[in-house]
Amino acid sequence: MRRIIAVLLENEAGALSRVIGLFSQRGFNIESLTVAPTEDTTLSRLTLTTEGDARTIEQIIKQLHKLVEVVKVMDLCEADHVERELMLIKMRADGGARQEIKRTADIFRGQIVDVTPDTYTVQLVGPSEKLDAFIRAVGKAPILEVARSGVSGMGRGDRILSI
Amino acid sequence: MAEMLSGGDMLIRALQDEGVEYVFGYPGGAALHIYDAIFKQQKVEHVLVRHEQAATHMADGYARSTGKPGVVLVTSGPGATNAITGIATAYMDSAPMVVISAQVTQDLIGTDAFQETDMLGISRPVVKHSFVVKSAADIPGIVKKAFHIASTGRPGPVVIDVPKDTTDPTVFAEYVYPESVKMRSYNPAGKGNGRQIRKALLAILQAHKPIFYVGGGVIMANATEQLRSVVKTLGAPITNTLMGLGAFPGQDDQCIGMLGMHGAYQANMAMDEADLIVCIGARFDDRVTNNPSKFSPRATIIHVDVDPASISKIIEADIPIVGDAQLVLAEMMAQLQDALAGETAAERTSREERLSKWWQQINGWRDQHGFDHNQQPQSGEPILPQVAMQAVYRATSGDAFVTSDVGQHQMFAAQYYHFPEPRRWINSGGLGTMGFGLPSAMGVQMAHPEHTVVCVTGEGSFMMNMQELSTCLQYGLPIKIINLNNQALGMVKQWQDMQYGGRHSQSTYSDSLPDFKTLVEAFGHVGIKVSDADELESALAQAFSEELKHRLVFVDIWVDPNEHVYPMAIKGGAMRDMILAKHRATEAS
Numbered sequence: 001m002r003r004i005i006a007v008l009l010e011n012e013a014g015a016l017s018r019v020i021g022l023f024s025q026r027g028f029n030i031e032s033l034t035v036a037p038t039e040d041t042t043l044s045r046l047t048l049t050t051e052g053d054a055r056t057i058e059q060i061i062k063q064l065h066k067l068v069e070v071v072k073v074m075d076l077c078e079a080d081h082v083e084r085e086l087m088l089i090k091m092r093a094d095g096g097a098r099q100e101i102k103r104t105a106d107i108f109r110g111q112i113v114d115v116t117p118d119t120y121t122v123q124l125v126g127p128s129e130k131l132d133a134f135i136r137a138v139g140k141a142p143i144l145e146v147a148r149s150g151v152s153g154m155g156r157g158d159r160i161l162s163i
Numbered sequence: 164m165a166e167m168l169s170g171g172d173m174l175i176r177a178l179q180d181e182g183v184e185y186v187f188g189y190p191g192g193a194a195l196h197i198y199d200a201i202f203k204q205q206k207v208e209h210v211l212v213r214h215e216q217a218a219t220h221m222a223d224g225y226a227r228s229t230g231k232p233g234v235v236l237v238t239s240g241p242g243a244t245n246a247i248t249g250i251a252t253a254y255m256d257s258a259p260m261v262v263i264s265a266q267v268t269q270d271l272i273g274t275d276a277f278q279e280t281d282m283l284g285i286s287r288p289v290v291k292h293s294f295v296v297k298s299a300a301d302i303p304g305i306v307k308k309a310f311h312i313a314s315t316g317r318p319g320p321v322v323i324d325v326p327k328d329t330t331d332p333t334v335f336a337e338y339v340y341p342e343s344v345k346m347r348s349y350n351p352a353g354k355g356n357g358r359q360i361r362k363a364l365l366a367i368l369q370a371h372k373p374i375f376y377v378g379g380g381v382i383m384a385n386a387t388e389q390l391r392s393v394v395k396t397l398g399a400p401i402t403n404t405l406m407g408l409g410a411f412p413g414q415d416d417q418c419i420g421m422l423g424m425h426g427a428y429q430a431n432m433a434m435d436e437a438d439l440i441v442c443i444g445a446r447f448d449d450r451v452t453n454n455p456s457k458f459s460p461r462a463t464i465i466h467v468d469v470d471p472a473s474i475s476k477i478i479e480a481d482i483p484i485v486g487d488a489q490l491v492l493a494e495m496m497a498q499l500q501d502a503l504a505g506e507t508a509a510e511r512t513s514r515e516e517r518l519s520k521w522w523q524q525i526n527g528w529r530d531q532h533g534f535d536h537n538q539q540p541q542s543g544e545p546i547l548p549q550v551a552m553q554a555v556y557r558a559t560s561g562d563a564f565v566t567s568d569v570g571q572h573q574m575f576a577a578q579y580y581h582f583p584e585p586r587r588w589i590n591s592g593g594l595g596t597m598g599f600g601l602p603s604a605m606g607v608q609m610a611h612p613e614h615t616v617v618c619v620t621g622e623g624s625f626m627m628n629m630q631e632l633s634t635c636l637q638y639g640l641p642i643k644i645i646n647l648n649n650q651a652l653g654m655v656k657q658w659q660d661m662q663y664g665g666r667h668s669q670s671t672y673s674d675s676l677p678d679f680k681t682l683v684e685a686f687g688h689v690g691i692k693v694s695d696a697d698e699l700e701s702a703l704a705q706a707f708s709e710e711l712k713h714r715l716v717f718v719d720i721w722v723d724p725n726e727h728v729y730p731m732a733i734k735g736g737a738m739r740d741m742i743l744a745k746h747r748a749t750e751a752s
Binding site: 055058163 | 283284285287288291292293344346347348349470471472475479590
């Protein structure tokens with residue numbers, strides 16, 4: 001099953017490499033990973049999506065906890081949560097396709113953030129499946145470049161990951 | 164006003180303030196400021212090895228035999244990489260260690276400078292944690308944290324990478340050694356959940372076939388007294404892992420021996436048959452469980468460990484208890500006394516009857532295929548390695564510290580030397596590092612100068628770090644080395660005999676072995692060679708004699724080269740599936 005794990009870790013040199021090293025060392029998957037400092041600059045927040053059975057996920061969480069620089073870990077998928085991913089997608093948009101791409105972007109509530117006579121760059125935000133669905137909707141042909149941020153997420157309501 | 168010190172002086176001063184007696188190391192360019200700081204003081208003694216790997220094993224032997232972190236100092240580049248095997252060895256066996264690796268100056272980092280290597284990156288998978296010093300002012304805080312992390316919770320090695328410019332003798336900073344350390348992200352487990360302990364205890368009291376399965380964690384946690392009280396009070400059988408030997412006295416009837424791949428027959432049978440397993444400070448390693456899907460099919464599993472990640476990693480625990488083994492066992496003992504006080508006469512009788520039946524079954528296995536600990540050398544026959552180990556046990560009155568290398572001799576030592584106390588048996592169980600035996604014995608001997616320290620080795624392992632014979636002479640370390648010489652890489656050869664049709668690919672070298680007696684004499688020590696069974700006892704008597712008490716003695720015992728280690732787990736089977744002798748196995752389950 002796919003899981004989203006949020007990690008608060010000390011904002012120190014080398015902390016990220018320990019997290020990534022742990023995954024390769026123990027043969028765990030990482031599908032996506034995002035990391036940035038939080039409002040407290042001594043802390044970074046890292047969100048990663050991974051795939052595994054219940055025992056693997058339990059091991060991942062325990063092994064993350066074991067890293068000395070990891071302060072807190074939360075499996076967002078254990079309860080209600082919000083997840084978002086940002087995608088920038090540059091597409092060839094000329095001739096008849098131009099209108100069609102604009103319409104599709106509107107349907108997905110995307111914003112066109114860069115325009116040239118024959119390209120559009122669309123910014124889309126949503127759960128990963130929505131971004132996947134957009135790619136399917138426009139088809140592979142017009143796509144020139146895709147940049148996805150990886151998933152970021154948060155528990156709903158009073159599920160709070162902080163220290 | 165706080166004292167002003169250079170980074171190099173701070174580092175050594177911090178070690179003094181941490182109460183460090185010995186630093187095991189080897190100098191080099193990037194470490195020279197630190198070595199100059201060592202020269203200027205007397206409190207911390209530096210032990211000069213002949214190879215950095217040996218420094219780490221020495222520190223490891225010191226740490227395991229005392230419980231205090233071992234300290235290593237190496238230079239950058241090859242000094243650091245040579246230390247890696249020893250760091251990994253300590254990591255796998257959870258030994259506390261602090262490794263200070265010098266580094267090139269910060270302006271050269273990343274430029275492929277002379278003797279530059281990314282020590283933090285190379286060591287990362289095999290350390291508990293690591294630090295890099297950015298400026299001299301960081302040093303006291305980092306050293307304090309390093310010792311705290313290395314020695315608390317599940318212990319392990321911590322690396323401190325020290326760029327040369329941070330130890331510059333002309334740059335000074337304020338030195339204040341912190342009294343305590345607090346880290347929001349590091350809080351090792353403490354006393355364990357009382358209700359879980361209660362639940363575990365009830366399960367133990369109700370079990371028909373309980374067994375304690377105890378590993379090195381109990382020794383690391385200094386929990387052997389508490390363990391002994393609980394197990395003695397309950398009267399249940401106990402088996403130790405390779406790392407746990409000595410946690411419970413090896414000669415005690417309740418101790419049914421080591422379990423696992425080369426464990427005692429009765430221990431493996433009892434694990435398979437048990438309806439309740441109390442695992443404390445062990446981790447269901449593959450060398451113990453054999454095939455996890457066939458592991459102890461009827462047993463409820465209680466698992467006590469300070470490291471939550473060890474619990475339910477291989478075998479799902481029914482009653483997990485995260486906590487320090489000493490505190491958990493003390494609480495268990497308190498609850499046990501209450502429970503026994505409240506037990507009715509009928510309950511007690513029923514419990515004792517169940518246990519007595521269980522013991523009958525276990526003793527049956529013990530009589531059937533248990534180890535024979537009363538074997539004597541047979542005149543005119545080749546010396547069996549098992550017999551040699553028993554002779555060593557008798558010659559040392561079972562009272563020695565014993566380190567070992569890796570291979571057949573390691574298993575024979577584990578099977579035939581009973582350890583009355585914890586921290587007496589020191590071997591590389593997790594990583595299986597050949598070359599560990601001699602240097603770790605040196606660390607043990609430094610920590611226990613008056614005690615007999617034996618290194619049980621084989622000629623293959625011994626030759627991996629024999630340069631340290633020179634260090635032994637320099638520091639007057641009177642280690643007794645027992646070389647079970649079978650003129651081959653015995654364990655490799657055994658597997659080749661059993662699984663590769665006897666094709667001994669690259670496992671023999673009998674034409675090119677040195678004459679060990681002459682070799683150790685060249686290093687200034689005493690060598691004794693024995694190949695005649697009739698001379699075994701007298702050779703050992705001489706080696707352990709008062710006359711040679713202060714000399715390193717190397718006893719080169721030529722043993723039967725065709726001997727195998729048994730029992731041996733049948734690959735992919737359950738714990739009850741064992742090969743018992745060359746042509747005898749248990750029935751497949």
